[in-house]
Amino acid sequence: MERMSVEEILTHLERMYPEAGCELEHADNYQMAVAVILSAQTTDASVNRVTPALFAAYPDIASLADADLKDIEEKIQSLGLYRNKAKSIKGFAKGVVDNFNGVIPDTMEDLVKLPGVGRKCANVILAECFRIPALAVDTHVSRVSRRLGLAYQKDDVDTIERKLKKKIPKERWIKTHHQMIFFGRYLCHSRNPECIRCPFVKICHEKNKNLTVRQKPDVL
Numbered sequence: 001m002e003r004m005s006v007e008e009i010l011t012h013l014e015r016m017y018p019e020a021g022c023e024l025e026h027a028d029n030y031q032m033a034v035a036v037i038l039s040a041q042t043t044d045a046s047v048n049r050v051t052p053a054l055f056a057a058y059p060d061i062a063s064l065a066d067a068d069l070k071d072i073e074e075k076i077q078s079l080g081l082y083r084n085k086a087k088s089i090k091g092f093a094k095g096v097v098d099n100f101n102g103v104i105p106d107t108m109e110d111l112v113k114l115p116g117v118g119r120k121c122a123n124v125i126l127a128e129c130f131r132i133p134a135l136a137v138d139t140h141v142s143r144v145s146r147r148l149g150l151a152y153q154k155d156d157v158d159t160i161e162r163k164l165k166k167k168i169p170k171e172r173w174i175k176t177h178h179q180m181i182f183f184g185r186y187l188c189h190s191r192n193p194e195c196i197r198c199p200f201v202k203i204c205h206e207k208n209k210n211l212t213v214r215q216k217p218d219v220l
Helices: 006-016 029-038 044-057 061-065 069-076 082-100 119-130 139-147 157-167 170-186
Strands: none
Touching (some): 029 044, 029 061, 044 069, 061 082, 119 170, 139 157, 139 170, 157 170
16 A cells, blocks of 8 residues: 655645635634534534524523523524533533633633533634634544544544644644545545545555554554
């Protein structure tokens, strides 16, 4: 199996998706943070269908903090796990109001203290709301990292994040995150990936099943 450097991988991703960016529709940091929490285990398109009515009813974080939970559930019920997500976004809003004077915090330490915010969500909020270099690892980034030899198959998301941040220049973290998502979402699907259009076929660990479990990643 051929090898490819991290820089070569990044160059291909840049050629393929130069305009890659966040596809969650939002007007401010409040809307961005809520949309990110809602996006867990569902598509951005699905979130974008429910947030206009949600934000029309609750235009700021204080109004969401005071909202009736049942009403929130009704507005997002087309999403999977909508009851849990309703609790999460209400809890998130209340946490920001009660503990941060209504201002969404801009540090990982503070963000992960809030309901509904794990490390992945916090990384997205840091990157999209504050343009602080961050690299969130979602299902697409995880899958692409493993297939391209950027991580072991057994690596968890925290390990993958650490490995990616070690090899990818900090100034490229945000853009690379989006480019890897676009690659995973629109070409390197979990099932039936479009290998015929892929520039990484020769280094793909999924395509080359003859690799042994003990073989090291190509670029780490």
